Amino acid sequence: MIRPIARWLPALALTLAAGAVAAQNLTIGLSTPVTTLDPHFHNLSPNNAMARHVFETLVRTDEAQRKLPGLAESWKALSDTEWEVKLRKGVKWHDGAEFTADDVIATFKRVPGVPNSPASFAVFVRPITGITAPDKHTLRLKTATAHPLLPSDLGSVLILPKTVAETAKTEDFNSGKAMIGTGPFRFAEYVAGDRVVFTRNDGYWGTKPHWARVQFRMITSAPARVAALLAGDVQMIENVPTADIPKLKSDARVGLSSAVSNRLIYLHIDSGRETNTPFVTTTDGKPMEANPLRDPRVRRAISKMIDRDAISSRIMEGQAVPAGQLLPEQFFGTSQKLKAEKYDPAGAKKLLAEAGYPNGFGITLHAPNNRYINDAAVAQAVAQFLTRNGIATKLETMPSNVFFSRGTKLEFSFLLAGWGAESGDTSSPLRALLGTFDSSAGMGAANRGRFSDAGLDALITTALTTIDDTKRGLMLAAASEKAIDLMGLVPVHYEVSTWGTRKGLSYRARADQYTLAYDVAPSK
Amino acid sequence: MSVFVLRRLAQTLLVLFITSVLVFGGLFLVGDPVEILVNPTADQIEKDRARVALGLDKPVLEQYLIFLQGTFSGDLGNSFVYARPALEVIFERMPATLELAVLAMLIAIVLGIPLGLYAGLRPHGWGARTIMAGSILGFSLPTFWVGLMLILVFAVTLGWLPSTGRGPTQEFLGLQLSILSWDGLKYALLPATNLALLKLSLITRLTRAQVREQSLLDYIKFARAKGLSRSRVIGVHLLKNILIPLVTVIGLELGSVIAYAIVTETIFAWPGMGKLVIDSIFQLDRPVVVAYLMVVVFMFIVINLIVDILYSVLDPRVRLSEVKG
Numbered sequence: 001m002i003r004p005i006a007r008w009l010p011a012l013a014l015t016l017a018a019g020a021v022a023a024q025n026l027t028i029g030l031s032t033p034v035t036t037l038d039p040h041f042h043n044l045s046p047n048n049a050m051a052r053h054v055f056e057t058l059v060r061t062d063e064a065q066r067k068l069p070g071l072a073e074s075w076k077a078l079s080d081t082e083w084e085v086k087l088r089k090g091v092k093w094h095d096g097a098e099f100t101a102d103d104v105i106a107t108f109k110r111v112p113g114v115p116n117s118p119a120s121f122a123v124f125v126r127p128i129t130g131i132t133a134p135d136k137h138t139l140r141l142k143t144a145t146a147h148p149l150l151p152s153d154l155g156s157v158l159i160l161p162k163t164v165a166e167t168a169k170t171e172d173f174n175s176g177k178a179m180i181g182t183g184p185f186r187f188a189e190y191v192a193g194d195r196v197v198f199t200r201n202d203g204y205w206g207t208k209p210h211w212a213r214v215q216f217r218m219i220t221s222a223p224a225r226v227a228a229l230l231a232g233d234v235q236m237i238e239n240v241p242t243a244d245i246p247k248l249k250s251d252a253r254v255g256l257s258s259a260v261s262n263r264l265i266y267l268h269i270d271s272g273r274e275t276n277t278p279f280v281t282t283t284d285g286k287p288m289e290a291n292p293l294r295d296p297r298v299r300r301a302i303s304k305m306i307d308r309d310a311i312s313s314r315i316m317e318g319q320a321v322p323a324g325q326l327l328p329e330q331f332f333g334t335s336q337k338l339k340a341e342k343y344d345p346a347g348a349k350k351l352l353a354e355a356g357y358p359n360g361f362g363i364t365l366h367a368p369n370n371r372y373i374n375d376a377a378v379a380q381a382v383a384q385f386l387t388r389n390g391i392a393t394k395l396e397t398m399p400s401n402v403f404f405s406r407g408t409k410l411e412f413s414f415l416l417a418g419w420g421a422e423s424g425d426t427s428s429p430l431r432a433l434l435g436t437f438d439s440s441a442g443m444g445a446a447n448r449g450r451f452s453d454a455g456l457d458a459l460i461t462t463a464l465t466t467i468d469d470t471k472r473g474l475m476l477a478a479a480s481e482k483a484i485d486l487m488g489l490v491p492v493h494y495e496v497s498t499w500g501t502r503k504g505l506s507y508r509a510r511a512d513q514y515t516l517a518y519d520v521a522p523s524k
Numbered sequence: 525m526s527v528f529v530l531r532r533l534a535q536t537l538l539v540l541f542i543t544s545v546l547v548f549g550g551l552f553l554v555g556d557p558v559e560i561l562v563n564p565t566a567d568q569i570e571k572d573r574a575r576v577a578l579g580l581d582k583p584v585l586e587q588y589l590i591f592l593q594g595t596f597s598g599d600l601g602n603s604f605v606y607a608r609p610a611l612e613v614i615f616e617r618m619p620a621t622l623e624l625a626v627l628a629m630l631i632a633i634v635l636g637i638p639l640g641l642y643a644g645l646r647p648h649g650w651g652a653r654t655i656m657a658g659s660i661l662g663f664s665l666p667t668f669w670v671g672l673m674l675i676l677v678f679a680v681t682l683g684w685l686p687s688t689g690r691g692p693t694q695e696f697l698g699l700q701l702s703i704l705s706w707d708g709l710k711y712a713l714l715p716a717t718n719l720a721l722l723k724l725s726l727i728t729r730l731t732r733a734q735v736r737e738q739s740l741l742d743y744i745k746f747a748r749a750k751g752l753s754r755s756r757v758i759g760v761h762l763l764k765n766i767l768i769p770l771v772t773v774i775g776l777e778l779g780s781v782i783a784y785a786i787v788t789e790t791i792f793a794w795p796g797m798g799k800l801v802i803d804s805i806f807q808l809d810r811p812v813v814v815a816y817l818m819v820v821v822f823m824f825i826v827i828n829l830i831v832d833i834l835y836s837v838l839d840p841r842v843r844l845s846e847v848k849g
Binding site: 033041228407 | 573574577606608675689749
């Protein structure tokens with residue numbers, strides 16, 4: 001009788017051990033392909049998120065984009081143009097060497113000069129004009145002018161060891177040779193367009209991740225990603241399609257984690273051209289010489305015609321929050337006074353009549369159809385609301401690779417787009433979307449409506465050179481209020497990002513839409 | 525024969541040249557790669573830097589000439605996104621696509637020819653009717669829908685096969701292949717079946733039509749009259765004669781499975797060339813798209829050449845030197 005049991009014991013032990021190992025393995029389905037592992041080659045969210053498993057920044061941001069000490073223990077402004085950064089002691093690179101100030105200096109030197117980079121990180125180190133290291137764990141940074149965004153810039157540059165920063169080429173990262181970081185995971189495998197595999201760094205200085213081995217699989221087709229989650233082939237997926245959310249909510253096998261993101265979906269309106277904006281016509285479809293969009297009352301009327309609650313709840317299935325300003329209230333530099341505009345057809349009619357267009361006019365809305373969550377459907381809803389309320393609106397959607405080129409060439413009069421404030425504060429959308437277009441000053445880089453207001457420009461410029469956080473926050477709030485008062489853009493909603501996990505797991509959902517394996521944990 | 529091959533090669537060069545002009549010009553019209561590649565928050569200085577780094581600051585004609593110059597030394601340019609030679613990026617993904625395509629065609633041929641033979645020989649039986657009705661379904665159901673249904677049934681509901689992705693690979697003749705082990709093969713079964721359905725229907729119908737036509741010809745009647753066994757009549761005389769049109773179709777279909785498995789590769793997250801080219805088109809990674817289409821055109825030309833040569837092997841009456849065009 002004893003014998004058969006004894007024969008089974010080893011097998012049983014093996015099964016149990018395999019169970020324990022499997023419990024420490026995690027497979028995640030990504031929606032967008034990672035194009036490289038070089039942390040300074042292509043500034044693209046999926047790449048940035050992936051690199052953050054192996055490499056770290058001086059300043060970290062938490063799930064709500066608040067700044068936390070990373071490889072830097074502390075940072076402070078010594079004067080308007082000089083900063084001191086204290087580095088963390090006792091941090092080891094994956095090859096065992098010690099992390100010091102020299103590594104940071106070498107990294108900052110590499111960043112602006114990565115060959116053939118299609119989207120570099122140069123913008124984050126450009127303000128730094130001088131960098132010295134008084135000792136192994138202290139850095140002094142100089143800037144040409146007061147630059148309060150320095151800590152947030154430091155949050156965007158991943159630090160490499162000196163030897164890697166000085167010699168490694170982009171292909172060395174993709175092959176894994178240069179993948180030496182300080183982060184919670186070590187590099188294991190990368191198959192372009194297919195998967196990335198990491199293993200836990202047991203020597204990590206911070207909280208060690210729960211997972212011994214993490215595999216990211218690129219599953220770009222949304223229904224296939226959901227199927228992979230349901231089949232249990234992956235334990236977590238990002239970008240759950242909105243159409244599947246009600247079904248997944250009632251499925252006992254999976255759980256959902258979501259957070260309001262830093263991405264605003266907005267309408268840009270051509271207020272730059274004084275006459276003959278390309279897509280505005282009279283009510284009977286004839287070309288129109290005057291540009292009605294220059295009148296803030298017309299822009300306000302457009303805003304009042306949109307039922308944001310309906311768009312968020314119906315088209316977005318609750319995966320959006322109606323927006324009244326540039327970022328959700330909990331972010332830095334927002335105003336507590338600005339609320340999402342209420343649907344008010346009567347008020348809109350009144351404003352249009354006051355502006356001299358009681359019978360409305362005709363317009364075409366342009367929008368991308370593969371860039372934001374349900375972008376084409378949202379644009380269609382906006383066009384229908386406008387048409388119903390007196391502005392006959394046609395809709396034209398196109399793939400984003402066509403849309404952005406044409407938008408930047410100012411070929412549109414009225415467009416729907418999105419803005420993710422990666423810095424986590426309103427200075428980014430204020431400067432890029434609402435500042436008067438001026439390429440040398442770096443203002444209005446994405447101002448495709450060519451909105452311009454001297455008073456607002458002055459507010460933004462002062463805020464961007466005010467080191468004191470409290471003062472700057474108030475200035476940015478005031479600038480947001482002014483921009484919305486003049487309707488420099490019409491906010492529609494903030495996207496909510498949703499991750500799906502197998503039951504028993506949960507994800508600390510992030511505003512920056514990054515998918516990070518160390519933030520996945522068994523739910524308690 | 526060598527004159528024939530040489531003439532074909534000259535034509536190939538001309539076709540490749542025209543393709544490169546069309547694709548290069550077409551992508552130039554679609555949009556500005558810099559707008560897609562730079563981070564949306566980038567300022568003008570960064571946009572200008574990227575434009576210079578990618579060589580997009582030059583006039584388009586000059587960009588094309590630089591490309592042509594590189595082409596003659598076998599360099600089709602560097603991918604904007606991957607910072608590696610475009611051909612290298614494509615060839616790295618090729619084994620995944622090839623194994624999927626070959627597996628799909630094998631399924632289609634191994635099932636299609638017998639099914640077609642059966643349906644052709646007993647055209648009025650219920651078996652033949654079922655096969656023909658099934659082949660209509662195979663033709664008309666959209667690939668993406670069938671793919672999702674396969675995932676839903678075999679991966680989500682039954683849990684027999686993995687839903688997406690490619691299994692572990694092993695090296696074979698210098699290629700990384702996954703279908704040589706069961707662990708890898710089970711990942712390939714669903715996508716290969718999905719790819720094979722359409723081809724299976726096509727081959728079944730074509731075989732049936734050929735059988736119906738050839739069965740009435742004199743040489744079959746004569747063979748029967750001579751008292752040859754039924755299996756010899758079908759297996760040797762009939763089969764050999766229906767193979768000629770089948771080889772043409774199978775050759776071309778193999779090409780199209782390799783080149784245009786895009787939908788299946790996307791649904792099943794299969795890391796092949798089709799998925800690569802779709803991603804590259806969205807990112808306006810022009811070198812990869814141009815190189816991909818040049819590779820595809822070249823492949824079709826080679827397959828055509830092989831098909832023509834096979835003709836002469838299968839049918840001694842065909843002389844290659846007579847084939848013009």
